[in-house]
Amino acid sequence: MGILIDGLRANGCEVTEINHPLELSTAQRVEILKKPWKLFGFGWNLLGLWHALRRDARAWMRRNGRPDAVLVGYMGHFDVLLAHHVFHGVPIVLDHLIFAGDTAKDRGAQGLKVKLLNRLDRMAIGAATLTVLDTEEHRRMCRPGDETMVIPVGAPREWYTAGDAEAEAVSSGEATRSRDIVFYGLYTPLQGVPVIARAAKELASRGLTPHFTLIGKGQDYDEVRTIAAGLDNVEFREWVEPEDLPALVASHAISLGIFSTTPKGLHVVPNKVYQSMAAGCAVITSDTAPQRRMLGDGVTYVKPGDAVWLADAIEELLADDERLHAAQQSAEETAKAFTAQRITRQLADWVRRAAASAAGRR
Known part of the structure; x- marks a missing residue:
């Protein structure tokens, strides 16, 4: 949402x-979507917040x-219903x-629960004029009748700043060039973190023990x-403050994306990939259609779910400094297309056209 x-502000919108x-937290919001009955525990609080919003x-x-338009942020399945009513x-x-x-299906839900949540998705999309995906x-x-627009997730400014700061520190001799590997996320099935662990184990069997930092906790x-x-x-780190995460990721040579074979894992380009590219890391992620389409040659691709393939990719990058540096440069160059201003x-x-249309009706 941020x-x-x-991006809208950078493009002249107020x-x-x-x-x-x-x-x-995002994890708690996702949990409510998976187990919607938990919403009742926050019911009175939610109604109070809606009253304040209205x-x-x-x-x-x-x-x-x-x-001219109202933007409802992601995870806004209920909020968009309120917005539709208030901003009639x-x-x-x-x-x-x-x-x-x-999301619920990806996390193991099935049957009536998934049907109800699919219904909630339809209600949310039906309440919107434009759905951004x-x-x-x-x-x-x-x-087919839904008005939609595809906008890449992109990376906030602080990730580019962290990448620039790390590159400057290395260039000035204040920091040494890293050869470490990082992953961060909620350990959801679509991320395929067990594949990363198996790849680390595979590398160890070859006598290779690069340092892995795995940040987060989840399923x-x-x-x-x-x-x-x-x-x-x-190394496992269950939590890093959000404001510290960009610099921490930028201090690593390689950042890992997603590696699962779940249907949801084949549909997304995760924010960590955009962010890691902006931070100047070489990025390895699964070879899926949306990631190929969005990222082109900016990252290294491996077969989804294949730990040996991932281990091979890591070994090849760490064995050749020039190749590693080239992968980092490709990621950094590709990331320039995903700044807030460009993606929005x-x-x-669209907002300007909506404003002009409304003015013409008045």
Whole structure:
């Protein structure tokens, strides 16, 4: 959401934020989509926040008139319903990065639960004028009559800043060029972190023990710890403050994307890939259609779910300094296409057209 706001502003749009946060992490929000009955535990709090949002939105319109468009952030399955009601007749843009039903299914849900969450997705998309999605594969999950737009996830400014700072430190001799490997994420099935652990084990069997930093915790965490047991070169960090993460990732030579074979894993280009490229890391990720389409030659691809292939890719990069440096440069160059300003140009144009159309009706 933040990168869309930054990009719209950079493209000349005036954006006012009306926000009363639910104070839930992304992991907790995903858990609610997987287990929607947990929403009742936050019900009164949610209703109170909606009341505040409605109050502030109406106060804003009394002062400023109707906005040209309203942007509802991702995980906004319920918020878009409120926006549709409060801003009646105003174009609503829904940043729909996560399909509730698809996410729940990826995490093991099935049957009626998935059907209900698919219904929630349809309600959310139906309440929006324009649905923003991150890949063509996700666009195809919408219906032909839905107005949609594909916008890559991209990377916020701080990731580019961290990459520039690390490169400058290495150039000036303040830091040595790293040969370490990093992964960060929620350990969800689509990320395929067990594949990373098996690749580290495969490399160790070859006598190669590069340092791995695995950041995060989630569904596959215990399995990964079991696979990596006895590997002294694998460091687990369950939490890193978000403001510290860009610099930490930028200090590594290689950053790892996703490697699962789940249907959802074949539909996405994860934010960690865009961010890691912006940070100047060489990136290795799974060879999937959306990642090939978006990233081109900016990353190194491996077969989804194949730990040996991943181990081979890591070994090849670390065995050749020139090849590693070239991979880092390719990632950095590719990342230039995914700044906030660039990825939101078409959305800013859409908002301007909506504004012109509304003015013509008045």
